[in-house]
Amino acid sequence: MTNQLLDIQNLSKAFEDEHILTQTSFFLQESKTLSILGKSGSGKTTLLKIIAGLEKQDNGTILLENNDITTLSAHKRNIVYLYQDALLFPHLNVFENIAFGLKLRKINAQEVKNRVTKMLYDLELQKHIHKMPTQLSGGQRQRVSFGRALIIQPKILLLDEPFGALDVDTRKQMQRLCKETLKQYKITTLFVTHDLKEALIMGDQIGKMQSGVLKTFKNKEEFLNDPSTGIKEEIEFWKNIHANEE
Numbered sequence: 001m002t003n004q005l006l007d008i009q010n011l012s013k014a015f016e017d018e019h020i021l022t023q024t025s026f027f028l029q030e031s032k033t034l035s036i037l038g039k040s041g042s043g044k045t046t047l048l049k050i051i052a053g054l055e056k057q058d059n060g061t062i063l064l065e066n067n068d069i070t071t072l073s074a075h076k077r078n079i080v081y082l083y084q085d086a087l088l089f090p091h092l093n094v095f096e097n098i099a100f101g102l103k104l105r106k107i108n109a110q111e112v113k114n115r116v117t118k119m120l121y122d123l124e125l126q127k128h129i130h131k132m133p134t135q136l137s138g139g140q141r142q143r144v145s146f147g148r149a150l151i152i153q154p155k156i157l158l159l160d161e162p163f164g165a166l167d168v169d170t171r172k173q174m175q176r177l178c179k180e181t182l183k184q185y186k187i188t189t190l191f192v193t194h195d196l197k198e199a200l201i202m203g204d205q206i207g208k209m210q211s212g213v214l215k216t217f218k219n220k221e222e223f224l225n226d227p228s229t230g231i232k233e234e235i236e237f238w239k240n241i242h243a244n245e246e
């Protein structure tokens with residue numbers, strides 16, 4: 001099928017005798033976000049790192065646009081892995097951090113300026129353009145690192161619990177901005193989170209890592225109806241609290 005951008009086939013990984021991934025297979029559709037839930041230690045980060053080329057699988061195949069990238073080195077994959085501690089170049093300001101990847105690709109100065117200015121606007125960072133990373137809040141740093149990743153239009157963005165360290169309000173703001181920007185730039189994304197609500201807000205589709213495989217649900221309805229999520233019980237719980245108050 002044409003819109004299946006990433007095709008993971010029978011991926012396995014063990015650390016010594018600890019089997020983390022056991023022949024897991026799934027697809028990722030172009031321009032969509034797949035949220036990944038799963039217990040701590042279930043292998044979510046390991047899966048993302050293998051897709052990024054930062055960790056080596058034992059067995060299995062990774063196809064990107066039908067090309068086998070299983071043995072390709074990380075920097076040739078056009079896949080970006082981002083985690084909670086936004087890593088920025090400390091000696092570059094906000095503009096220069098976001099512009100970095102474009103300059104590396106020898107894009108001309110006017111084009112760099114136009115694209116970075118638009119990204120700063122999309123991520124509501126215009127006011128902070130000249131600040132150095134140490135002068136930014138956690139949420140602002142996260143947005144700069146997000147902009148730096150998006151501006152080079154990666155084929156796939158891997159977000160590993162990106163908003164875990166943020167307070168509730170900043171987290172909500174980041175979810176909104178992130179979702180809007182991913183849609184606008186048509187970025188295909190794997191989004192790991194522990195937060196059920198965040199998974200539902202961010203994902204077009206939901207997956208759950210358990211027993212070494214990523215189970216993907218056809219749609220959110222199928223996910224909500226799965227007894228293992230506990231969502232139905234939770235809805236009943238809140239309904240009953242409300243009923244008892246009346």
Ligand SMILES: Nc1ncnc2c1ncn2[C@@H]1O[C@H](COP(=O)(O)OP(=O)(O)OP(=O)(O)O)[C@@H](O)[C@H]1O
Pocket residue numbers: 015018020038039040041042043044045046047
């Ligand atoms: N380099 C490594 N060497 C040995 N064991 C490792 C290594 N990396 C990860 N593991 C083990 O693999 C298992 C899965 O780790 P992973 O970080 O992928 O889980 P996770 O689902 O992302 O967890 P969390 O939600 O807590 O971040 C863990 O038991 C971990 O200890």
